[in-house]
Amino acid sequence: MDITELTVHELQDKLKKKELTVTQITKAYVDRINEKEKDVQAFVTVLTDEAMKQAQDIEEKINRGENKGEFEGIPIGIKDNMCTKGVKTTCSSKMLENFVSPYDATVIEKLNNENLINLGKLNMDEFAMGGSTEHSYFHNTFNPWNLNKVPGGSSGGSAAAVAANLVPWSLGSDTGGSIRQPASFCGVVGLKPTYGLVSRYGLVAFASSLDQIGPITKDVYDSAMLLNIIAGHDERDTTSANIEKKDYVKALKNDVKGLKIGIPKEFYGEGVEPDVEAKLKEAIEKYKELGAEVEEFSLDVAEYSLAAYYIVACAEASSNLGRFDGVRYTYRPKEVNGLWDLYKKARSEAFGDEVKRRIILGTYVLSSGYYDAYYKKAQKVRTLVMKEFDKAFEKYDVIITPTSPTVAFDIGGKIDDPLSMYKSDICTVSVNIAGLPGISIPCGVDSKGMPIGMQIIGNKFQEETILNAAYTYEQATKFRENYKPKC
Amino acid sequence: MQVSKEELLHIANLAKLELKDSEVEDYLKNLDNILEFSKIINNASTENLDITIGANEAKNVFRKDEVKVFEDNEDLLQNAPVKENNMFKVPKIL
Secondary structure, eight states: OOOSSSOOOHHHHHHHHHOOOOHHHHHHHHHHHHHHHHHOOOOOOOOOOHHHHHHHHHHHHHTTTTOTTTTOEEEEETTBBBOOSSOOOOOTTGGGTTBBBBOOOOOHHHHTTTOEEEEEOOOSGGGGGOSSSSTSSSOOOOOOTTBOOOOOSSHHHHHHOOOTTTEEEEEESSSTTTTHHHHHHHHHHEEEEOTSSSSOBBBSSSTTTTTTTEESSSSHHHHHHHHHBSOOOOOOOOOOOOOOOOOGGGOOOOOOOOOEEEEEEGGSSSSSSSHHHHHHHHHHHHHHHHTOOEEEEOOOOOHHHHHHHHHHHHHHHHHHHOOOOOSSSSSSOOOOSSSSHHHHHHHHHHSHHHHHHHHHHHHHHHHHIIIIIIIIIHHHHHHHHHHHHHHHHOOSEEEEESSSSSSSOOOOTTTTOOHHHHHHTTTTTTHHHHTEEEEEEEEEEEEEOOOEEEEEESSSHHHHHHHHHHHHHHHOOOOHHHHHOOO | OOOOOHHHHHHHTTOOOOHHHHHHHHHHHHHHHHHHHHGGGGSSSTOOOOOOOSSSOOOOOOOOOOOOOOHHHHHHHTTTSSEEEEEOOOOOOO
């Protein structure tokens, strides 16, 4: 048995039956990282020594009969934009190359309360800006299904690490598709929760009104379990939703009879790769077989959302990234001529091209003369998109689209054409614009064996509905049993 | 071109960024492409619609204004690129 092939719920079963120990599990992942990380390069910071030490401590505790939590001793990997006390949090940027957070993000506190073991911090596009992880200051991450392809982004390290069995599950963050698109490219499950369900405290901000943390996992059951751990109100995040705590695992009924599924026709056709479209159609047929009611409808928001997204996200980023001034966050240029020069040199030397591009775009759309035409108009478009989704959810329980119009593209394929990179977010951004939950699950592979993702969108705080829809499809099709990454 | 070189440099200056001469052309081209694409939002009919600032319904979130002392000064200062006597040091500004 290869321990690293197992899902977290399978690991839990084996721990319970005493077929495996906590140190055996962590050791299996440490060995796997030592063997495969050189090919995949999913990590910025590897914490294998610390993880082994922690596993031994937990095992001793368990042997003394002090074991309490059901997740005690389960390893995890964390996207490198969530603050972890005592461990570097770099956002894959030169600006934060040596930054060590003095506190833990709320999600990290929650993982620590359950005694999960952090295997390391995972690579990403710098400050979560990008769709391929090629904008990391440190190195590329490679897609475990084909090492010449990107893993997607910005949570590319988080998705590639799960796909390559370097971690059993991970946390990513999603501002315009950054959990779902890499999950799709790497053949794993990625959930972006409703805005406000998971605290953003300690998540380095990119676009505060869109950012959300969520799980990347091998299967839907694990996704529901990890959401159980991280969801919940937090007074340190004023946008955190104060709603009743739910058990998302209980929502997995393996039954979609009578589920009303809307298929927005604008998300199919032009620009969508034929193999992607074909697999989505097959998946939709499968839902019909399983007893769901499927109907095509018009939801003409994809392109408006994409344009509004880049305006709003860049505007917010230009403000959020103002704090990186060369004074407080580790990077300081060598010779400066006064304070203004310090700011300019620090930012020009330590931000990458894509980050600068977005700060400039954001500053432009917020500047006098352009504010109304771009920023204010984009905020109104946001209202429009929300209203269109509201209308759709009067008729349907879930909406199904491709997660990405394409499978994973070649490394270097889009790096010189930012607009074409932005357009690969076309199916995912409207979900962030409207603050909705969305999950990407694999629904097959293309003719070259690269995984294809299906996105299931739900109404606000209806994670139970999309998780059950995803779970039911997954149980009926068993993607993981039929397809495996090469790496 | 929607954006002139002067305008780009002005915006970069506002954002406290310095662009090298060799970078200016690329930034201009990319900014122009993205702004051109963004014009599509003008086709969206948003008459009588309010703006949306956040994904949550706008409301004030209050908490008690209580002082909480953060004890780990050293943890904070380890991120100071230059420090002196337990403080972040900056260049002379006057």
